[in-house]
């Protein structure tokens with residue numbers, strides 16, 4: 001999947017612990033992952049998220065994941081979904097995880113992650 005569309009490597013300012021976008025959940029109350037402004041890098045617009053494979057947009061926020069191809073951006077919602085499980089898991093574990101083997105509940109990976117974020121964190125930030 002990756003690399004077939006001439007994707008560019010992340011911003012040269014990338015370093016371990018780097019994050020991008022506006023700090024979350026609020027500028028005055030930050031998650032540990034985005035506490036350090038020295039590690040904030042330019043939003044890698046156009047690169048694909050390592051989890052959902054959708055392209056990063058200007059308003060997105062997130063961190064990076066080291067893959068075999070180098071550091072790939074990951075939406076904050078997608079990192080969260082990896083820890084929490086997909087939206088299908090939260091709606092009906094027996095049905096989506098058990099019966100249908102689709103913890104994302106029939107949504108795209110990105111949509112599932114956004115819904116899990118909204119469910120636990122809210123939509124305000």
Ligand SMILES: [Zn+2]
Pocket residue numbers: 049050051052053054074075078110113
């Ligand atoms: Zn993503």
Ligand SMILES: [Zn+2]
Pocket residue numbers: 085088089090092093094097103
């Ligand atoms: Zn489940």
